[in-house]
Amino acid sequence: MANQELATTNFQSLLETVLPFSGKVEASYRLNGLKNFSFPTKKEDDWRYSPTKSISGLKIESFHGKTFEDVLAPASTRDAIEVVFVNGFYSEKLSKLKGLYPDVRISIFKKALEENKIQPLEEKWFRALNQAFFENGVYLEIQKEVRLKTPIVIRHLTNTKARNFMASPRVFVRVLPFSSAEIVEIFEDGSTGEYFVNDICDFEVFPGAQIHHLRILNSSERSTHTGHMRFEMYRDSELNSCVLSTGGALSRTQVDVVLKEQGAQANLSGLNLLADVRKTENHVSVVHAAEGTISRQEFKSILTGSSHGVFQGKVNILPVAQKSVSEQLNKNLILGDKAHVDTKPQLDVGADDVKATHGATVGQLDPEEVFYLQTRGFSPGQSKSLICRGFALSILDTIKSKWICENVKNWLEQSVSTYTEGV
Amino acid sequence: MLDIKNIHASINGKEVLKGLNLTFRPGEVHAIMGPNGSGKSTLAKVVAGHPEYQVTEGEIEYEVNFRKKDLKAMEAYERAREGIFLAFQYPVEVPGVSNIHLLHSAFNMVCKHQGVEEMSQGEFRKFIEKKCEMLELKPQFLDRSVNEGFSGGEKKKNEILQMAVLNPRVAVLDETDSGLDIDALKIVAGGINRLKNQENCIVLITHYQRLLQYVVPDYVHILSDGKIIKTGDKALALKLEEEGYDWLIKS
Structure with a gap:
């Protein structure tokens, strides 16, 4: 208990003491919103393997980077709508919204909140932290029966000079009935200094709608990121979501899916390429709350050096969710002597007529596989790279959107090549 | 071109090959037969260079271009x-590595190593699709992950496809006939016959005689307890099929 209080106090006092932008009064006001929540400790299931102390010990001097001047020009993606955030602030100026209207409505999240279009959900400390500190945010609404031809890229940038700041980007996407959209979130940094991103991106997918989603976390090794996504899925809606991460000081992603109505489906996948001392965590929670709902999970990691990966996947099939299907798989390839993985698939089944499987593998390279490739002329190094490449690139099979797959392929191939060079 | 002299080899401290002698020359087809556990697969792995098998005694001499x-x-x-x-048997x-990527790389x-011009992706695709026809494999087969989800027959055909691509001088085929139905066996055997020439040597390791009906060996060797105990021609394989190994091992 003492530890918990200490952690909370440390974090809050840090926030309170140095707030050059908004001032102490506003900071205290914002922090009031956090009072009902307690800072997580290792006693909590979700945080058992997490370095809570390294988060509470972060040096945070402002709510955001001080200047926006030296932001790297956003690398824009061809044929895509771009929604750009800088240090957690939505920047309309840097965004490329052509092609958005009339199929998509965009507004400031704060405004949508004031207009009661959204009910914020803060059940946890870090979500509450974002709620207290986000500045503007974005609310996107894909209109009814729209097959959105132009994909939406949400780009989160940090400027190169900013240090020791906390960014709180906030996005809400509502997909109205029978529409479909492709949404890619990219977190990249210009800053190589320490900073903290605590983002929320929530989705509400209405009946018969379909969403293809990809999140790329390509941050520096000194960055700390806690990300939260929540998908509420209504009747016969479909979600395909993939998270690719190269880790950071900590890169923690929480994905909560609620399959609220009959026939809703979620296909979740993820790949982590971890080197040195980087750390990534995938926390997934899927609740089957209606009959005939389907969820599939496939999360993979390759670890070199002293890197650390965590997978915690919870599937909860409620008594009403008869005839549901749930599959969960976590595969880890450990290449570093000091690298390690904590994996904890969890299945809680309340209904009796369901199909549910789960499993996890943690292993090193299979020597027979290496030998097989050697007999085809590949040197030991080449064989290992090829196996890693295969292990990593097979994640593309889980991405059903052709556009996303084609656009991410080059980046992924390049990342995998760079990554496997040192293997 | 390959001279195996008095080879002793062990795995995990257990000696499997106990003084084995064999000589392979260009243009020849050899069959190596023998009961289970006689050392057939060990021989294949020793020739290919599996790191877990230790050669404790003897020589393997390989002659290329004199x-x-x-x-x-x-x-x-x-x-x-x-x-x-x-x-491979x-x-x-x-997983995740496409067949064509593996074959092309x-x-x-091998081209680079042997000083022959390499092929572009497009050229290679045309080249390999012809080879696929020979083994009655559809072109889509090339885009699947190596051996993942392949049927037994497809796996064995894929080994022959790799052989066709690598164009080896000495090809050791370890129980390539096992698990094949008669149609697949004929196709695989047809492939081996097409790849056989005066420059290379084919070594068929097999438990049964049936592959030898389609790929006719010049020599049949019987391996037992880590040694070659008899060498003959194709008639020896037939005799084995009828009478088993007992008469050889007891004598």
């Missing part, structure tokens, strides 16, 4: 680039 090389001193991939090929799955690596 130059003699000590095969024991070479790693598995060096042997492959020099023209030693092993078709149980081909290994390589391997082909170019």
Whole structure:
């Protein structure tokens, strides 16, 4: 208990003491919103393997980077709508919204909140932290029966000079009935200094709608990121979501899916390429709350050096969710002597007529596989790279959107090549 | 071209090959038969250079273009680039790596090593699709992950496809006939016959005689307890099929 209080106090006092932008009064006001929540400790299931102390010990001097001047020009993606955030602030100026209207409505999240279009959900400390500190945010609404031809890229940038700041980007996407959209979130940094991103991106997918989603976390090794996504899925809606991460000081992603109505489906996948001392965590929670709902999970990691990966996947099939299907798989390839993985698939089944499987593998390279490739002329190094490449690139099979797959392929191939060079 | 002299080899401290002698010359087809546990697969792995098998005694001399090389001193991939090929009894799955990527990379690596011009992706695709026809494999087969989800027959055909691409000087085919139905066996045998020429040597390791009806060996060797105990021609294989191994081992 003492530890918990200490952690909370440390974090809050840090926030309170140095707030050059908004001032102490506003900071205290914002922090009031956090009072009902307690800072997580290792006693909590979700945080058992997490370095809570390294988060509470972060040096945070402002709510955001001080200047926006030296932001790297956003690398824009061809044929895509771009929604750009800088240090957690939505920047309309840097965004490329052509092609958005009339199929998509965009507004400031704060405004949508004031207009009661959204009910914020803060059940946890870090979500509450974002709620207290986000500045503007974005609310996107894909209109009814729209097959959105132009994909939406949400780009989160940090400027190169900013240090020791906390960014709180906030996005809400509502997909109205029978529409479909492709949404890619990219977190990249210009800053190589320490900073903290605590983002929320929530989705509400209405009946018969379909969403293809990809999140790329390509941050520096000194960055700390806690990300939260929540998908509420209504009747016969479909979600395909993939998270690719190269880790950071900590890169923690929480994905909560609620399959609220009959026939809703979620296909979740993820790949982590971890080197040195980087750390990534995938926390997934899927609740089957209606009959005939389907969820599939496939999360993979390759670890070199002293890197650390965590997978915690919870599937909860409620008594009403008869005839549901749930599959969960976590595969880890450990290449570093000091690298390690904590994996904890969890299945809680309340209904009796369901199909549910789960499993996890943690292993090193299979020597027979290496030998097989050697007999085809590949040197030991080449064989290992090829196996890693295969292990990593097979994640593309889980991405059903052709556009996303084609656009991410080059980046992924390049990342995998760079990554496997040192293997 | 490959001279195996008095080879002793062990795995995990257990001696499996106990003074084995064999000589393979260009243009020849050899069959190596023998009961389970006699050392057939060990021989294949020793020739290919499996790191877990230790050669404790004897020589393996490999002659290419009148130059003699000590095969024991070479790693598995060096042997492959020099023209030693092993078709696996149980081909290994390589998830996420497409068959054509593996074949193309391997082909170019061997070309580069042997000083032959490499092929572009487009050229290679045309080249390999012809080879696929020979084995009655559809072109889509090339885009699937190596051996993943392949049927038993497809796996074995894929080994022969790899052999066709690597164009080896010595090809050791370890129980390539096992698990094949008669149609697939005929196709695989047809492939081997097409790849056979005056420059290479084919070594068929098999438990049964049936493959030898389609790929006719010049020599049949019987391996028992780590040694060659008898060498003959194709008639020996037939006799084995009828009478089993007992008469040989007891005598």
